[in-house]
Amino acid sequence: MDLSSIKSAYRRYARYYDAVFGPIFAGGRRLAMEMVNAEPAPRVLEVGVGTGLSLPDYREDARVVGIDVSPDMLQIAKERAEEGQLKQVEALLEMDAECLAFADDSFDCVVAMYVASVVPNPDKLMREMQRVCVPGGDVLVINHFASSHPVVRRVERALRPLSRLVGFRPDMELDSLPELPGLNRVGVHKTNLFGYWKLVHYRNGEAPLAEPEQPLTPRAADQPG
DSSP states (O other): OOHHHHHHHHHHHTTTHHHHHHHHTHHHHHHHHHHHTTSSSOEEEEETOTTOTTGGGSOTTOEEEEEESOHHHHHHHHHHHHHTTOTTEEEEEEOOTTSOOSOTTOEEEEEEESOTTTSSOHHHHHHHHHHHEEEEEEEEEEEEOOOSSHHHHHHHHHHGGGHHHHTSOTTOOGGGSOOOTTEEEEEEEEESTTTTEEEEEEEETSOOOOOOOBOOOTTTSOOOO
16 A cells, blocks of 8 residues: 555546445444544544545534645545534544654544555554653544454455455454554454454543443444445
8 A cells, every 4th residue: 555546546536535435434424523522522533534435414613624645535524524614623634644743742632534545655654643642532433353253354355456456455354453552552442344444542641441342322322325
């Protein structure tokens, strides 16, 4: 994976992304929004904001900065924010997630939805998200991770040579997310298509909690649309 292939893939997806991927990824977005919106007036960084599907769902007193490497996707996000008069959107910026142009401790929460298997270097992504998150803040990573089912796993591995074409790694392992000092994993939640995608919840600068993997609550469970 490299930035050129990522931009090329998402240039192709931009026009169709909402219709094709919006319903598939809806459950993960809903769960992330429940977590983010639980705290009053958060300042949030959404890494890989894409077409901005999640922007209307942030609480009105939030301050949301969205970044994306794809100018084509970002233009749709800007149109959505303008047309919806989304006052919670502070800025939408073209930026590389592996080199964030923000000061340390800039955000109460950092969210990366469907990004970890897209970026060339997930370790750099995680370090940058931790850096810009305040101590005690939350880092939420939603992504597809390799299946434990042997047949599905073989299919994912067979598709790996197509990563540059499709714009993501289909066989990324959950354990390939780096373990960083002070960034503690506090939960793994199943979401989207019976847990094929997961939300990994980290807390920055606090001791880890013994929170096992758990299914979504009925309210947050994935539903069509």
